[in-house]
Amino acid sequence: MNIDIFTNILSDTIRAATPLIFAATGELVAEKSGVLNLGVEGMMLMGAASGFMVTVNTGSVYYGLIAAVIVGGAIALIHAVLTITFNANQIAAGLALGIFASGLSAFLGADYVGKPVTPLQALNIPFLHEIPVVGKAIFQQDILVYLAVFLVFYLHWFLGNTRTGLVLRSVGESPQVSHALGLPVGKVRYLAVIWGGAMAGLAGADFSLAYTPLWAEGMTAGSGWIAIALVVFSGWRSPKILLGAYLFGAVSKIQLLLQGLGVNISPYLLSALPYLTTIVALVLISRHSDRQHTIAPLSLGKPYLANH
Numbered sequence: 001m002n003i004d005i006f007t008n009i010l011s012d013t014i015r016a017a018t019p020l021i022f023a024a025t026g027e028l029v030a031e032k033s034g035v036l037n038l039g040v041e042g043m044m045l046m047g048a049a050s051g052f053m054v055t056v057n058t059g060s061v062y063y064g065l066i067a068a069v070i071v072g073g074a075i076a077l078i079h080a081v082l083t084i085t086f087n088a089n090q091i092a093a094g095l096a097l098g099i100f101a102s103g104l105s106a107f108l109g110a111d112y113v114g115k116p117v118t119p120l121q122a123l124n125i126p127f128l129h130e131i132p133v134v135g136k137a138i139f140q141q142d143i144l145v146y147l148a149v150f151l152v153f154y155l156h157w158f159l160g161n162t163r164t165g166l167v168l169r170s171v172g173e174s175p176q177v178s179h180a181l182g183l184p185v186g187k188v189r190y191l192a193v194i195w196g197g198a199m200a201g202l203a204g205a206d207f208s209l210a211y212t213p214l215w216a217e218g219m220t221a222g223s224g225w226i227a228i229a230l231v232v233f234s235g236w237r238s239p240k241i242l243l244g245a246y247l248f249g250a251v252s253k254i255q256l257l258l259q260g261l262g263v264n265i266s267p268y269l270l271s272a273l274p275y276l277t278t279i280v281a282l283v284l285i286s287r288h289s290d291r292q293h294t295i296a297p298l299s300l301g302k303p304y305l306a307n308h
Contacts, residue, residue, distance in 0.1 A: 003133055009253045011137035014145055015211055016249035017242075019044070019203040019220075021148040023227035024234075024241045025155055026199025030076075031231060032159065033192035034172040034299035037079055038094030040200045041224025042101025047072045047204025049109040052215040056112060061120050065205050072201015073194045075101055080193040084186055087303045098224070106217040119213035120144065142210050144202075155238045168192060172297030175304040185304065200224065226275065233283055236296065248278040 023040055030037050047068035055064030079097050082088040120142040128139040159165040168188060171178045175185045203223070208215050226248060234240035251274040258270060 005257070007133055007137050009250070009257065010134065011141070012253045013246060013249040014137065014141060016252050017245035018145050018148045019206040019211060020223055020227050020230065020245040020248060021152060021242060022144075022199045022203035022206060023224060024230040024245065025148075025151055025238055026196035026203070027228055027231050028155070028196075028236060028238060028241065029168070029199075030193045030196030031236065031300055032168050032172045032297055033189045034175060034297050034302065034304070035080070035083060035189050035193050036090045036094060036301040037076065037193060037196055038091060038228065039075070039079055039096075039098030039101060039224075040196075040227055041220060041222065042098035042105070043072045043075050043197050043200035044204035044207070044220045044224045045105035045218070046075055046101045047201030048208040048219060049105040049112070049204075049215060050201070051205030052117060052208040052213075053109065053112055055117050055209055056115055059118075061118065061209050064209055065120075065202065068201040068205030069198045070201070072204065073198035076194050076197020076200070077190075079197070080190045083303065084189050084193070090301050090303070102218070109215050109217065112215045113217070115215070117209065117213055117215075120210040144206050144210055149242070152238045152242045159238075169297070172299055175299050200227075203227070222275070226278065229279055232296075233279065244278055244281070247281055248274050251277045 023044055027037060027040055050071040051064040051068030053064075054067040055061050058064070075097065079093055082093040082097075083090045122140050122142050123146075125139040129135045131139070159169060167178070167183055170181075171183060171185050171188045175189075178188075179185045204220060207219055207223075212219065230241050230244045230248075234244055255270045255273050258265065
């Protein structure tokens with residue numbers, strides 16, 4: 001394989017994985033608290049639309065990113081109110097909210113289709129970006145790429161080594177016991193769900209302001225569902241989310257390469273290949289992991305009406 005082609009594939013793999021990492025780590029936090037959010041796809045689309053619109057109107061990509069985080073968190077707040085305060089079914093509420101947010105993003109973004117925007121600029125890390133083959137691929141990315149990787153390892157440390165992380169996991173395992181111990185179950189779940197939505201919004205903005213960059217209806221193309229699958233099949237452990245996201249990004253780019261080379265394979269099969277490969281690989285990983293690290297939070301998806 002030509003070195004330039006390998007460098008481009010590696011660079012595109014890292015870039016394609018970034019929005020998945022944001023969305024999946026956000027969902028991981030929400031699920032660790034015991035709340036399942038199936039509206040990630042809709043929140044990503046609203047983040048993509050709102051971030052793009054704010055960037056077009058203000059000329060600042062950073063204002064757009066902030067707007068996307070706020071919008072994603074606001075939609076997640078609705079999910080939190082429905083499922084935590086009003087004890088609604090988490091699956092039904094998440095699906096309904098996701099469908100609503102997807103439709104709303106298409107409506108609000110209709111006038112912005114085809115409009116140009118200045119994307120988030122790549123960083124040139126001194127000396128490192130000059131390393132042969134991998135330098136440009138790894139050390140010449142935008143700031144969101146590095147933020148996503150940092151977030152994965154910080155979250156792993158946070159959940160396992162801090163009191164707040166322990167409280168979050170305790171609430172997800174047994175809200176009744178946590179409440180009896182005086183822990184603010186409702187508050188913890190609210191903050192976790194809002195954080196998850198904010199990260200989904202940032203993931204969406206990553207699509208429209210860095211990865212693509214443009215706005216198009218349904219542009220996340222099911223990435224929200226892949227993010228949820230990454231959480232489940234990673235055994236609720238953030239480092240494996242990173243692995244799964246990069247695998248998805250790599251197969252996505254190889255799929256495009258095969259199409260460009262004119263390989264005689266059905267385009268529908270090639271389009272499905274990244275999703276199939278990621279799910280199969282993560283299933284195999286989860287089967288060979290210690291059960292202690294792969295079991296879901298015991299209260300995940302189960303309603304619990306606590307005093308806030």
